[in-house]
Amino acid sequence: MSISLIKNKKSDYPGYRVPSGCAVFGVLNESGSCFDGRTIIDGIEMMHDRSNGLGGGFAAYGIYPQYKNDWAFHILYDDSDARNRMEDILKKSFAVLYFEELPTKRSPAIENPPMIFRYFLKLKDIYSLYERNVPVDNFSEDDFIVDFVLKMNARVSGAYIISSGKNMGIFKGVGFPEDIGHYFRLDEYKGYLWTSHGRFPTNSVGWWGGAHPFGLLNFSIVHNGEISSYGRNQRYVASLGYECSLSTDTEVITYLFDLLARKKNMDIELLNMILAAPLWERIEEMPEDDRELASTLRIMYGGALINGPFSIIAGHNDFMYALNDRIKLRPMVAARKNDYLYVSSEESAIIKVCPQPDIVWRPQGGIPVIGRVKKKD
Amino acid sequence: MPLKLNQSEFVVERDLNKCISCEVCVRQCSNDAHEYDADDKTVLSEASKCVGCHRCESLCPTEAITIRKKAAEFKDNSNWQQAHIKNIYKQAETGGVLLTGMGSDKPHTVYWDHILFNAAQVTNPSIDPLREPMEIKTFIGAKPEKLEIEKNDSGFKLKSKLGPHLELSTPILFSAMSYGSISLNACKSLASAAYSFGTFYNTGEGGMHKDLQHFAKNTIVQVASGRFGVNRQYLRSAAAVEIKIGQGAKPGIGGHLPGEKVTADISSTRMIPEGSDAISPAPHHDIYSIEDLAQLIYAIKEATDYLKPVGVKVSAVHNIAPIASGIVRAGADFVAIDGFRGGTGAAPQAIRDNVGIPIELALAAVDTRLREEGIRHKAAIIIAGSIRSSSDIIKAIALGADAVYIGTAALIALGCHLCQKCYTGKCNWGIATQDPYLTKRLNPSIGTKRLSGLLRAWSHEIKEMLGGAGINAIESLRGNREHLRGINLSEIELSILGIKHAGQAW
Structure with a gap:
């Protein structure tokens, strides 16, 4: 098996960027009730023609309640050597509570799958891990994980960490999304939030690591579109310490979410004011306080404005967040039924799994759809 | 003989x-x-x-x-x-010494002409500026490290302030040209066009003439090594202050206005005796190093109550990236970089044609360096030094500039034919002269219209190109070098510019 299956060969194509068109679908139960993966597979399958078989994937939240306070890593491997190398490194920083190969169902639709393992991990004392150069005051466990994941993915050949959150997991690969879903036996998992992605890349062969969702900590991003601000966004996050190693839109969007929502601790209700900032002519019309806030955010975070067509669904343990670009150059439909919130590229996916929603609407460009998980305990 | x-x-x-x-x-x-x-x-x-x-x-x-x-x-x-x-x-x-005027006419590589811009096709849509909003509003100033935002019952409220900024309706400003080097009618045309179009002109080191004071809100005033015309009111009335260290056409030397040109009017504006030569020292004699610059920046900020952006203009020289980094760290809110093709009213030909580096390379190097050091947000970058067209501007912004200064292009809009004889004071077009017989040839209200026309035309073209690339806000182009490709450039040139060669995909 070639490494190109799970990793982009940067040496062959330095700096290549991989745009793609796509289907996205997300379902959240706001009361936190878990449902199995058949819903998400059935929905994304309706949009089969929006993908071309070069990538499909899922993010699921609430699937590992027995390890809900521990780091859950999903890691792709080319071979056992890569696995040994990665596990040696993992063991230096983490206590491994449990690990296993991800259960899969072989299928002719999935060719040459890599080895995929999952690990439940506890971080050892982070201060002992960083002997030098530790900005102790501001360094959190989350920072360590981000740093670790980005470094391992850039440096350890033949291994790729695709999922690094808690009580959540990302399942993805090369194939149509419904085939990927069945391959990973998602009907056997139960979660309260599922997102999914079917990929139609325009200029690259499919590779497992490059499929979506893209995850970092508890964030997972699925995205449909080709952003025209990529170069700006990539240089912006690079100057703040995020190195884009995959050269995909989704990667840079994930870093923007991590930067704003986690590092800058910004309320998610404000994110659209940056990622899809209101037009100046709208800002002028706002009442004074809002105007000052909106214009300041826009001036301050111009590098984080995402331009060009996109529809994004961000998954997180606490919420589902969906956003269209500000002039709605990509489709996005939302619906509600009881505690369920649905967001999809096409209404067909929603109607397939929820024939009679209470309400269906097409969110305005730049106006987010936010569903929050009500805490059970 | x-x-x-x-x-x-x-x-x-x-x-x-x-x-x-x-x-x-x-x-x-x-x-x-x-x-x-x-x-x-x-x-x-x-x-x-x-x-x-x-x-x-x-x-x-x-x-x-x-x-x-x-x-x-x-x-x-x-x-x-x-x-x-x-x-x-x-x-x-x-x-x-051989004197000359305007920017260098030597056939050095013009990198703008070796850079091509992108457009959207199929995988993302181009945006039609005639039917969709297309935003080119630009801000010049420093950005704070973080914002404090409070959440309350009615929503969110901003608790911290952004700091002083200039707001431009288009990413184009008029470059520093002093009253003295050009006529008052030329200054009036620039000031009034900046006012009516929502951008800024720059006094150069000529001081602010009393007839131009009502344009102060659209004026960037310069503090140069000669300190001509600098007083408290001059600093406080302006929209921003620019410390002039160097000029692209003559790095390392100061300005020179011959005594014959120092008329009564210029004498009172510059606060120097009538008929005396106005010779700016080569360095600022209170700035012999970067820490001295920081003192002057903060002295001006103190004098203006921290209400105005204070910037520093330097010419593009070999070590420009670390110099710009030092300027940003010294507290400048913007850095103006003038490339070696930049214009002048008078400069020794040997210096104009041989000292400094092209603005394209300087800009790319500075933007990259400031990003690597994580301080790009601390200051805006304005570039100058031969911006000839709207496409030069769009390429400059994609390389990383916040805005551009235009000098020569503005004068050409006023009638300049680039004869390069500005230093003689005999400009037949009424621009670079103080002879009343000649200056009356330039009607400021017509000049204003022509300059506004140029700004409008270039702004339209910028919007067309932005939309074509699938971008509807200029901040998404800034430093977005993915939209640029080089042609006929060597590997090292591409690497300094930080762009790929034409034919290389993403």
Whole structure:
């Protein structure tokens, strides 16, 4: 098996960027009730023609309640050597509570799958891990994980960490999304939030690591579109310490979410004011306080404005967040039924799994759809 | 020695069948190239006095005059070119420094012409600026490290302030040109166009003339090494203050306004005696290093109550990236970088044509360096030094500039024909002169219209190109080098510019 299956060969194509068109679908139960993966597979399958078989994937939240306070890593491997190398490194920083190969169902639709393992991990004392150069005051466990994941993915050949959150997991690969879903036996998992992605890349062969969702900590991003601000966004996050190693839109969007929502601790209700900032002519019309806030955010975070067509669904343990670009150059439909919130590229996916929603609407460009998980305990 | 020192550069052709001896050319030429012969009732021309400004040709009512370049007078020689030979003759005779005006005309690589811009096709849509909003509003100033935002019942409220910023309706400002180097009518045209279009002009080191004070809100005032015209009111009335360290056309030396040009009006504006030479020292004598610059920046910020952006203008020299980094760390809210093709009213030719580096490379290097150091947000970058068209601007912004200064382009809009004789004070177009007979040729209200027309046209073109690339806000282009490709450039040039070669996909 070639490494190109799970990793982009940067040496062959330095700096290549991989745009793609796509289907996205997300379902959240706001009361936190878990449902199995058949819903998400059935929905994304309706949009089969929006993908071309070069990538499909899922993010699921609430699937590992027995390890809900521990780091859950999903890691792709080319071979056992890569696995040994990665596990040696993992063991230096983490206590491994449990690990296993991800259960899969072989299928002719999935060719040459890599080895995929999952690990439940506890971080050892982070201060002992960083002997030098530790900005102790501001360094959190989350920072360590981000740093670790980005470094391992850039440096350890033949291994790729695709999922690094808690009580959540990302399942993805090369194939149509419904085939990927069945391959990973998602009907056997139960979660309260599922997102999914079917990929139609325009200029690259499919590779497992490059499929979506893209995850970092508890964030997972699925995205449909080709952003025209990529170069700006990539240089912006690079100057703040995020190195884009995959050269995909989704990667840079994930870093923007991590930067704003986690590092800058910004309320998610404000994110659209940056990622899809209101037009100046709208800002002028706002009442004074809002105007000052909106214009300041826009001036301050111009590098984080995402331009060009996109529809994004961000998954997180606490919420589902969906956003269209500000002039709605990509489709996005939302619906509600009881505690369920649905967001999809096409209404067909929603109607397939929820024939009679209470309400269906097409969110305005730049106006987010936010569903929050009500805490059970 | 029978050396002819004033050999003519041009041929003045007069079609006697068309010439009606109206003497317009005679009256228009401040160089006395045309003369009326009352005996013969014809107009004669002396080509050696012609500077090639094309004023007579433009105003001749019967189109009788043609000004042409004169063919080589010396035997062809690729090494000893005409200019070398003529210059040596001149200098041997006079023992003086060769002066010139405007930016360098030497055939150095113009990198703008080796960069191509992108457009969207299929995988993402281009955006039509005639039907969709297209935002080119630009802000110049420092951005704070973080914002404090409070959440309350009614929503969110901003608790911290952004700091002083200039708001521009288009990413174009008028570059520093002093009253003295150019006429008051030219200054008025620039100031009033900046005011009506929602951008800024720059006083240069000429001080702020009393007639221009009502444009103060659209004025960037300069503090140069001579400190001409600098006082408390000058600093406090302006929209922003720029400390001038260097100028692209003459890095390492200061400005020079000959005493003959220091009229009563200029004398009171610059606060110097009438008729005295206004010679700016080469360095600021209170800035011998970067820590001194920080002191001046903060002295000005103190004097203006921290209400105005304070920037620093430097010429693009070899070490420009660390210099710009130092300037940002010294507290500047913007850095203006002037490339070596930048214009001037007067500069020694040897310096203008040989000192400094092209603005494209300087800009790319500075933007990259500031990003690597994580301080790009602390200051805006304005570039200058031969912006010739809207496409130069769009490429500059994609390389990382926040906005551009235009100087020469603005003067061309006012009629300048680039004869490069600004230092003589005899500008026939009424721009680079203080002679009232000449300055009245430039009507400020027409000048304002022409400058506004240029800004409008370029802004439209910027919007068209932005939309074509699938971008509807200029901040998404800033530093977005993915949209640029080089053509006919070496690996090292591409790597400094941080762009791929044409034909390389993402």
